Structure formats: structure tokens, C-alpha cells
Amino acid sequence: MHNQKLKAFLRKRSFLITGGMALIAILLAMLVGGVLIMLIGIDPILAYRYFFYGAFGNIYGFGETINKFTPLLCCALGFSIAQKSGFFNLGGEGQFYAGALCAALAAANMGSASPIVGIALPVLAGIVGGAVLSSIAGALKILFNANELLSTMMLNYIMQYLIALLVSGALKNPNSSMEQTVPIPDPVRLPALMEGSRLHAGFFIALAALLLVWFLHQRTVLGFEMRLSGMNPKSARYAGVNERRSLIIVILVSGALAGLGGALELQGNQYKLMSGFSNNFGFDGIGIAVMGQYTPAGIFLSTLLFAALRVGTGSMQRGVGVPTPILYILQGVIIISVIVSNYFVRRIKDSLVEGRDA
Amino acid sequence: MKKKSFFAVTMSITLLLTLLAGCSDPGAGSGGGPSGGDSAGQTGGEASRLKVAWICDGVLTDGGWNTNGYEGMQKLAEEYDLEVSYQENVPQTDVGDVLRNYASEGYDMVLSNEQYHCEPMVEVAADFPNVTFGCVNAYVSAENMIAFSGTLWQHNYLAGVMSGMVTKSNKLGLITFSTDSDSALTYLSSFRAGAQSVNPDIEVVHVATGSFSDLAAGKEMATSLIDQGCDVVYCNSGDCNATVMELCIERGVYTISAIVDRNGMSDEYVLGSTVNLPSTQLRMMVEGKLSGTHTGNVTPIVGGIEDGIEAFLVNESLQDKLDASVFEAIDEATAEIIAGNVTVELP
Numbered sequence: 001m002h003n004q005k006l007k008a009f010l011r012k013r014s015f016l017i018t019g020g021m022a023l024i025a026i027l028l029a030m031l032v033g034g035v036l037i038m039l040i041g042i043d044p045i046l047a048y049r050y051f052f053y054g055a056f057g058n059i060y061g062f063g064e065t066i067n068k069f070t071p072l073l074c075c076a077l078g079f080s081i082a083q084k085s086g087f088f089n090l091g092g093e094g095q096f097y098a099g100a101l102c103a104a105l106a107a108a109n110m111g112s113a114s115p116i117v118g119i120a121l122p123v124l125a126g127i128v129g130g131a132v133l134s135s136i137a138g139a140l141k142i143l144f145n146a147n148e149l150l151s152t153m154m155l156n157y158i159m160q161y162l163i164a165l166l167v168s169g170a171l172k173n174p175n176s177s178m179e180q181t182v183p184i185p186d187p188v189r190l191p192a193l194m195e196g197s198r199l200h201a202g203f204f205i206a207l208a209a210l211l212l213v214w215f216l217h218q219r220t221v222l223g224f225e226m227r228l229s230g231m232n233p234k235s236a237r238y239a240g241v242n243e244r245r246s247l248i249i250v251i252l253v254s255g256a257l258a259g260l261g262g263a264l265e266l267q268g269n270q271y272k273l274m275s276g277f278s279n280n281f282g283f284d285g286i287g288i289a290v291m292g293q294y295t296p297a298g299i300f301l302s303t304l305l306f307a308a309l310r311v312g313t314g315s316m317q318r319g320v321g322v323p324t325p326i327l328y329i330l331q332g333v334i335i336i337s338v339i340v341s342n343y344f345v346r347r348i349k350d351s352l353v354e355g356r357d358a
Numbered sequence: 359m360k361k362k363s364f365f366a367v368t369m370s371i372t373l374l375l376t377l378l379a380g381c382s383d384p385g386a387g388s389g390g391g392p393s394g395g396d397s398a399g400q401t402g403g404e405a406s407r408l409k410v411a412w413i414c415d416g417v418l419t420d421g422g423w424n425t426n427g428y429e430g431m432q433k434l435a436e437e438y439d440l441e442v443s444y445q446e447n448v449p450q451t452d453v454g455d456v457l458r459n460y461a462s463e464g465y466d467m468v469l470s471n472e473q474y475h476c477e478p479m480v481e482v483a484a485d486f487p488n489v490t491f492g493c494v495n496a497y498v499s500a501e502n503m504i505a506f507s508g509t510l511w512q513h514n515y516l517a518g519v520m521s522g523m524v525t526k527s528n529k530l531g532l533i534t535f536s537t538d539s540d541s542a543l544t545y546l547s548s549f550r551a552g553a554q555s556v557n558p559d560i561e562v563v564h565v566a567t568g569s570f571s572d573l574a575a576g577k578e579m580a581t582s583l584i585d586q587g588c589d590v591v592y593c594n595s596g597d598c599n600a601t602v603m604e605l606c607i608e609r610g611v612y613t614i615s616a617i618v619d620r621n622g623m624s625d626e627y628v629l630g631s632t633v634n635l636p637s638t639q640l641r642m643m644v645e646g647k648l649s650g651t652h653t654g655n656v657t658p659i660v661g662g663i664e665d666g667i668e669a670f671l672v673n674e675s676l677q678d679k680l681d682a683s684v685f686e687a688i689d690e691a692t693a694e695i696i697a698g699n700v701t702v703e704l705p
Contacts (some may be wrong), residue, residue, distance in 0.1 A: 060462050064455060086452045177497060178450075178477055198458075270451060279451050317445050318459065324417065 011352050014299065018345050025299050025341035026305070026334055032329035037322055054315020055308040061315065062195025067269050068307035070206040071096070074261025075285025076303055077213050078130070081293045082254035084217070085230040085247060091137055091152030092258040093282025094159035095130040099259025100266045101163060102129030104181055104273050105170075107266075110348045111185035118187035123205070123263045130259015131160065138251030142244060156282070162276040171273070180274035190268035200268035209257060214296045217252075226250050258282060291338050302338075309334065366513075386564045410434075410439045410644060411460040413448045414471035421619050422618040423636060427471040427494065430637025434644050454478040461486040467647055470494065471636050479503060490653045492643040494636040497658060504643045505658035510541060511548035511702050512695050513632040514661035516670035517614050518552020519691045521590040522560050523684040524612055530562045531583030533576065533593040533602060537566045543705040545594060550593045551702045556687050563588055570596025580605045590614070590629070603628065625675035 010017060034044035054061045075092045082089040089095075097244040106125035110118045137155055140146035166172075175182075190200040217223040225246045229236040237243050261281060270277065288306050292298030313327040368516055412431045414424040428444065435442040444463070448456050453475050460468045461482065469492040470479060476496035483500040484489045496505035521530050534542040542564075550562040563583055567575040572577065576598025583591050584606070593602035594616035600623075606613035607624045616630035642665075646652030661667035672688060694700050 054459075060459070064459075176477055178474055257441065274450060276451055278450055314459065316447060318411070318443050318463070321444065343704060 007352050010176050014349055014352075017348050018113050018293075018298070018342075019301075021341040021345045021348070022301070022338050025337035028091065028248065029334040029337040030045045030329070032333050033326070036326055036329060039322045039325065040323070042320050042322060047320050047322055049069040050315045050319030051312035052131060054319070055312035056293050059194060059197045061311060063194060065304075065307045065311045066199050066203050069303050070200075070202045070268065071265040071281045072284055072288060072306050073206045073299070073303045074209060074264065075301050076284050076288035076292065077209060077285075078257035078261070080289040080292075081213055081217070081226075081257065082134075082250055083230075083289065085226045085250040086233065086256065086292055087138075087141070087247065087250055088149050089134060089135060089137070089152050089251070089254045090149055091155050091255070091282070092285045093278055093280070094156035095133045095255045095258035096262040096265075096278050096282045097156075097159040097163050098129040098255075099126035099262030100129075100277055101159075101166070101262075102126050102259070103263035103266050104184065107184040107188040108182070110188050113187050115191075117177070118185075118258060118275070120189060120268065122184075122188055122267055123260065126259045126263025126266070128259070130262065131256040134255020138255075141251075142247065158276075160278075163273060163277065165234055173272070178274070181272045183271045184267065188267055189271060190264065198228040199238030200264075200271070202264035202268035205260070205264060209260060210296055210300065213253075213257070222249065226273050233292045258285070261263045261285075287335060291335065293342060305334070305338075407439060407441055408467065408644075408648065409443070410467040410469065411443050411445075411465040412469045412471065412640070413445045413453075413456055413460075413475070415448055415450070415453075415475070416446070418444070424471055426618065427636035428704065430635075430640045431469075433637075434641060438644065438648060440644070448472075448475075450474065450591045454482055457482040457491070458485070461489045466490065467492065467631045469640060469643060473507075474499070474504065484651060490643075490647050491508060492640070494639045495634070499656055499658050500654065501656055502654045504646060504652060504654055506639045506642060506665075506667055507658045507660055508634045509662040510544045510668075510669040511704065513634070513668040513670040513701060514545055514548040515552035515555075515690055515695065515700065516663070516691055517592060517630065517632050518549040518554075519556055519687050520552075520670075520672065520684060521549070521592070521612070521614070522553030522556040523687050524629065525557070525560065525589050526558050527587045527589045528557065529586065529588045530560060531580070531586075531588035531591040532562055532564045533583070533591065533595055533598070534564070534566060535595045536568065537564055538662075540705045542566070542647055544699055547704060548702045549592065551700075552691065555691065555700075565600050567595045570598070573598055573601045576623065584609050584611050587658050592616070594632075597648050619671055621671060621673040621675075625673070626679070628673050629676065630670055630672040632668070632670050634668050643665075661691065662695070 031202065034048070037044040037047050055065045056062055075096060078092050078095065079089055090345055103122035103126035107122040110121065128297070133155055137148050137151040141148045142152050171181045173182045175179055190202045191198045193201055217227060225236065225241045228239065228241055228245050229243045233243055266273065267280070284306055288302040289299060292302035309331050313331065316322045317324065317327060361405045376550060394542035399575055401652040406569045410431070412427065414427060416424050418424055418428045424446070431442050431444070434440060445456055457468055457479055467490045471494050473493070476493040476498050479491050479493050480498050480503065483503045487502055489502065491500070491503040493503065493505055495507045497507060530545055530553055534545055536542050546562065546564050553560040553562065565579045565583065567579055569575055578591060580591050580593065580602040590612040591606050592614040593599050599616050603615060603620060603623055607627045610627065612627055612629050614629050617633065619631045621628050621631055621702065642698060663669055672685070677685070683705060691700070
């Protein structure tokens, strides 16, 4: 039967269902947003044209979207890998700051370094910085069984205010009235990749991180152990997995990924540290991981959506004057709809499995 | 169930195609892109129409600083037929991006309402020599950037004159964020100089809140000043200003508003408002660009009450309640400042 063939086809390619449902969710959310925009007297079609034009339709905007994509992807990967092993790392924001801080410190005196060393060392410092911060929460968890939800959250505050303290004191740029560090020297900056845009090479480093995380998880024994201890710690122990060792590695890698994000944002985009440097990259990373259902493709696409929302909504306001509250509502509605759509995806997938059909 | 899932998949594929088609449209199609605002429906589109962008770091509806700037821009847009675009809530980390976005989207002028945007603006201005930038109260500037800032003392001096005329206890209270910063000391010395110019026996008690948003601290400071016998209390510490004024009105003590015009709060106890309005500076920037006479100044231009950059707005409803000599003293001091006969020792 034709229908049976289609079902078999879809069973093999379930990503079509997930993607399709996510698209429907986004479009429904845009419809809701469109009605809101219309109610305040702005042409919604024109507003959305500005959205797509701003985020993807021109080289400059596309570069901006990808530049937001890079730190968001790192933070989402960091949350995702830890969550899959049962460690809820809400500290991406703090680890992002720790990475940026370490990268900034490493970068400060590298004005005459060769480009490769100049870029690589601060990136490594950022990775170490993120890992060190997450290891604090990790040590508290492993040694004292302290709840990581709280400890990672609190470490966020500590890092955020430590940065605020440093940029107004010890690390403040003496030639500026603003509370910010001296811009990092040229050899440390990630090169721009395209004429007419600020797209920087950090994008490829973030993509490499995505592939590495996938490889580690799916193709190595260590990754198998990580997944196993996340799914069922008791059976993992029974199967002879060194659960503690795998947890320690997960915690370090998770923090390292967020730290990498901080370093790339510093070296590719902002060049200097200031209060509010992160602009919620760490927290958005959590939303992205949940929305992407912790799969590489899902995370990739959700990150792209979050990045486009950051850039495209700005373009909507500049283009036709959509007020900020509406933009936030639109972002919220889109994100909630996609997460709800996952429920329907499960329903559809269930219906495709033989024998469960009503 | 079968039918439903089939329907869902077909729908999603259709929608995917629609979305992809929609995405490529604005860039390629006629009338799309950054100039879409003009061509798609709206009238106008003359080549000579000036495109002006304006950004601020809070919300348009703050009822004070940003509202004043935004309304000023709207007025200019009507008067000179400008195409005005705005972006509010621009965080410090995104200022450079937003300015670049505007400059690369073909805006002739890119203006900011926020003093602290001037540093990133100088950086961006270097990359867009054909665009005119402008920043309110800027302390650095560039060749293609217009920057004005206030003297920070002239309007305070006038507020001091009025306070000196109305005080009975010869004790005035001043509340600022800190008591040792340059701007706080400027406020103190000019307010005191104004008061002492009409009454040398006046003492100014200066206290700090240590916060722009701790309303309780502001209230506490004002209470202690009033209890010490100050019969005019002047507060310039962010969100605390309005709270302190409310308290003064409640306690029946004279008060002065800083930054924005709050004369309407009381027709009895608000003496006036020391204002430094963004709309004045924005008007000077836009008119300079339109006439081609002013498209940049490397050093910020400092202006005072004569240029309208600063003003002390006396509360009109006090005209028949206070002695005429109060207003005469203010007029006299204003004339003296403009004539250049007043000097205040600044930090």
C-alpha cells in the first residue's frame, strides 16, 4: 500500500518529521507574532522581510548571524554533553566568562606573537578557564554530593561580578572612561573571513567542536560510558564503567566548551571584556540544547535559529520600528512552540511503529 | 492516525519550500532590502530624503531622558521630512554592531542618546567616513562625528541662586552618587557658588547615596538632610531623584529636579529643574548636517545655557507665590553667565 511505503520511508528518515514539525511550529509562532505586529499598526509581511533580510539576506547580516552562532553553539554543546551524563550544568554563563577572562589575560601581552601562537594560546587558556570553573562545581558534587544546579548557578554570579570588579579596577583600560579592558592586540584576533562582513574564523573552531563532541560520544568507549552513566548510573556501574572517572571528564569537557565559546567571542567579535560581555550566551545555550533534543543536527539548527533571532529582530526594529517587547514575545513564542512541537513529533513517530497503530 | 501523519509531513514540506522562497525574496526582488521601508507601500522615496538612525540604551518609554530624545527625533522627522529609524535597549556589548548595521544599511546619520556610546562610536566612525555620527553628551569624538556636551555647572549655578533666595535656614542639601567624583564636586561647587552669590552665609550639606537605584538610600539621606534643617534638597542620583522629591514635597521642603523636567510634581515645593536635554543636542546635530555647516568635530563642543544645551527651568506655578526678587536674581545671574562674568572653581 502506498501509505505503508511512506511510513517505511519516514521511519528511516525521522528527521523529516522532527524538522517538519519544528518548521510548522516556527511558522505558527510567526503567525501569532504577525498578528501582534499587525495590531500595533505595522505591516507584518514587511517586518518579516526585514527579519530574513537582516539575518540571512545580505553578507553583513549573515556574518553577524554566524558570529552569534559560534558562542551559542559552544555553550549549547557544553550543556548538552553534561546533561547526557546526568550532570545539569547551569553554569555555562559563568564558564563562558571564565573562558573569556583567561583568554583576555593570555592575550594581553601577545602583541608581537606569531598569528598561530597568538590565536591558539588564548583559545587554550579559555578552554582551561571554563574547565577550571566547572571543575569547582564538579568537585563539590563528587566529594560532597552538592547539588550542581545550585553550585553552577552560584558560580555564574561569582564570575559575573568578578568580571565587573576586574573591569572597573585591576583590568580597566586607563585610556577609557568606560569600564572595560584594553582591546586585545591584533595577532590574537581571529581573522575575518569575508569582505564586507565581520564573520570570523571562530565559526570553524566551533563546528570542529561539534564534530569532536559527536565523535567522542558516538564513536569512542569513553563516550559510550558517558552515555551509559547518564541513562542509568546503576547499570553502568554494574557493567563495570568507572562512573566517577567518566563524570569528571564530562564535567571538564562541558566547562571547556563554554570556556571555548567565551574565548572565541572575545578573540573574534568583541576584543575586550566588559560587564555584560556574555549577553546570556550561557543561558541561551541551555534553551538551544533542549530545543535541539541533544542531537548534533538538532543543536546545529536550533543554534542557527537563536542566532537568527538575535540578529533578525534587531533588523525588524531598525526597518519598521517593531518595539522591543514585541520582539521578546516573538522570540519566546517561537522557542516555546518548537519545544511543544517535540511532543507531536513523538506522537507521530509512535504512530509509525508497527503494531502501535490504532 | 495514518492520515494525520501524512498530512503533517506534506504540510511541513510545503511550508519548508515557502519559507526558503520567502527568505531569498527581500534581497533579490524588486523593492526589497534595506530600502524596503520606502518602496513597499510608503510614499516618498526622493533621493534627497535624509535617513537618520537613533539608538538608546534603555527604553523609549522611560518618561525621561530617552523619551525626550525620541520625541525630539519625531519632531525633527516631521519638520524636515526625515526618514527616522530607531533601536532601543541596545546593550553596551552590542553598540558597535548596531552602529555598524545602520551605517552599512545606508543611513546618512547615526545618532545615539547615550553618553557611553561615544567610545564605540568613534571606532565605528573610522570605518564609515561618509556617514555622519553623533552622540549626546559625548566626551570623545571623531572627524565625522558631532559631539556636544554640557558645562555641568551653569544650570546648577542658577539652581543655587534660586535656592539661596528662598532658604530661611541658610542650609541647603545636595545628594549625589558619590561625594568625591569630579562630576559630584562640580555639582557641589556650582550649586554652592550660586547660592553664596546671593547670600554668603549659606552652607551646603553634601551627602552620597552610593547607588543610582537604591531608593531607600536616597530617602534616608533626604530625611537626614531635612532633619538637620536643610530647607532645599537637590538630588542627582539616578532613580533616587524622583523619590527624594516626593519625600521633600511630603515634608513640605523645597526641592529641585535634576536631568529631566519634573516641575509638574508640585506647584508649591518644586523650585525648578536643571535639565540637559538630549533633544536640543539632537536638533543641533541634524540641523548642522542638513545645512552642511557641521558634520563633525574632533573635540566635543561644550555648551551651556546660552546654547540651550543646558537650562534651569523655573517652576512657572511659583511665579505668584514667591517674591519677585527671586526671579530677578535668576535673570541677573543668567545674564552674568552669558556675559562670561561668572567663574566657578571646578575640580
